[in-house]
Amino acid sequence: MDLYAMIYSSIKEFKGNIRKDPTTNQNVSSAMAAELTIVSTVLIATIMLRHLNIMLTVLIVLGLGLFLITGMPLINKLKREQNDSLNKMMFYMILTLGILVTSIYWGFKP
């Protein structure tokens, strides 16, 4: 199944729950653009880890690339997680607070 068909079917499934209007070409092409943006930017951003360790970076980029490409219609999952529900926002807020505080506390310790 090529990328277009894959994204088309996933958008159709995603939109079916909410609205009735047809899934247009514009929807699919914008979702595809978003998909490619997210894969490419995340992979490029990961290369910045080379300042820490080069071998580790190679491994992480390869693993992450494989993971991103196999789980390809990512954008629907992302969109579902970033909806306007208060519970989701609260959850991610507390999660960020926890991660931030713990990683700072352990990460900076000399």
Added chain:
Amino acid sequence: MIEYIVMIVGILGSILALVQRDLLKATILTGISGGCIAFLFQILLAPDVALTQAIVGAAIVPVFLAIAIYKTQRVDKDD
């Protein structure tokens, strides 16, 4: 000694306020825990703050909450 009792009462009041199904009881418990905090401020050498907190925490906030509950519904149905 008294301060430990006040602390425990304040924390218990706040926990109990959150498990009540009757929101008016929750409001009264909020007032109790606000008053306990005001008393603690007095013990922690801040009498001026204690005055403000006693007025705001033990009187104004419960009254606001009570007005809001009076205008909406008293029982938390979906818990």
Added chain:
Amino acid sequence: MIDTQLAALLSSGSFIIIGLYAAIFIDNIIKKIIGLSFIEEGANMFLITLAYRPDGIVPIFLPGMTPEWFASKSAYPLPHALVLTSIVIGASTLAIMLAIAMVLYNKHGSLSASVILGDKK
């Protein structure tokens, strides 16, 4: 027996934890607002506890005290001034939230956060 300052710090911490619990797990919006006001109170109490000094005196300079003795005994008054402002801000934010909650109740007929503040709402 732990000393007063540590106990006060711990209890301010538990107020914050209770508030964070309420923020995530409690669905009724008025109770959520009550819980969030506990975070505010915990933060205020934390600041006041910072200013505390064991065996200290209230930071009011009375006649008959020498400045040196006062400086070595008094609690730190700066956080008190800060907390005064912070309490008032907390109360006013709470009032606004309650007002909006009342409007939302009239609109949706419910106080449940997942109903009135869910997706597509």
Added chain:
Amino acid sequence: MNDLIPLMVIVPIIVAILLNLFSKQNTTVKILSFLVAIVLPIIPILSNYGLHYFGGHAPLIDNGNLLNSLPSYISDGALSTFHIGITYSFESLQRILLFFLFVVGFLCILTTLGERKRIPGSYMFLMFMGLAAVTAMLLSDDIFHMYIFFEIAIVAQVGIVLASTDDLKYEVAMKYLLLGSVGGPILLIGIGFLLGLVGSVNITDIVYAVKNGLINTSSPVFLFSFGLIFFGWLYSVGLPPFHTIKSSIYSKAVPSGSALLQALSVVIFISLGITIFRIYSSLPLLEVFLIFFSLSGMILSLTMAIMENDFKRMIGFLAVGELGYIGLGFGIGTKLSLTAALFQGLNEIIITAILFIGFGVILYLTKISDITKLGGLIENNPKIAIIVLLGGFAMAGVPPLNGFQSKLMLIQSALNDNLPELAIIMILISIITFMTFMKAFHSIYLKPKPKNLIVEDVRVPRSSIFAMAVLIVICIVLGIMPTLVTNGFSGFVGGLI
């Protein structure tokens, strides 16, 4: 004339209170708000650089008589240099940023005056209160004072959202306040930790204590305070995980209000960001955190913007995504990148105001915000279409507009700092921004007009066109002569590093 410094905060507050008082009298509200809004940009131009001590409480070292009467452990130690009262500092950054903030504020107020027949005084109250709050945050050298005005700014923002006619305004405002009542106290606790370490809330004093080793910068308390203040900063500016709520705040307000909201957010971003940078620049992981959150903010909000069909929400996401550039500038942390970040912030205030006001005209004419139901509007008002197009070009960074200059500086600074990946991502993101903007532009203006689209036969308010024209002229002038502002910014940054 140093006495003018506090006036920048006092005048808007007094006017706000007066407007609330005269809320019922329509003409008074109109005339008063117009006059004051036009006077406000003049104050930063006239006033001189310097410090203003509230209540005359200068540091002890400036007060010879008092200093000599004190015991030597105070007069010889670091305590004598500490600031006793609230201090406002007014430098080149504040002058430039406040001037443009007040100009944008004036144009937003003018647009509101043109679009509405009856102006409620309370709405004007909120606009002036928001302006006063962020001005105080930018001027203040006192972190607790910043927190107070930050809370006031949040309440003002919520009020601006509540003044709109959108169906979902109450829900969004409630969510913003609920999230804010976690974010605000967390910021306060972070300030409390700093206060416990240093004993002062003045930023200059804290920086002095950190630089001179008076406090242990690797102690858990200092690190904890960094985490909490950083979290409060994330909330205040709308980087992840707050980008969804921030963009929906923008999309629910009246368009001219959203333009002001974005200006307020940018100023809060810059003032708190500079504070964090000054205090915590010795921590090695600060850059990593800044770059991580800015990048994720840019990527997440842009991908959401592409998928969006509602143009208000789309512009909201784009505006939040653009904020990431400022964060990246702070994250790279060189002199050039900080200058570029401040310049980018200034450009963002102006460009997003153009887009919000320009798309607001569409909303004014059709009352529809779904781009699939719009089309062919270029026949109705080609002038506005061209101005909006120029605004989009400026946002995407097309020369010779101002967005190009600031993004070029950012990319250069990333390359100089051995981070070419960041440069590539910035270019990619600005291409995607342009694509998203063109998608909206095409479906609103160029696509054939749908049959059932009814355009109301009302004239576009002249004030909106005037506001957009002024903003686009500023864009072009800054694009051709960026040194007008970058010199001031780099002078400020030179004192920072």
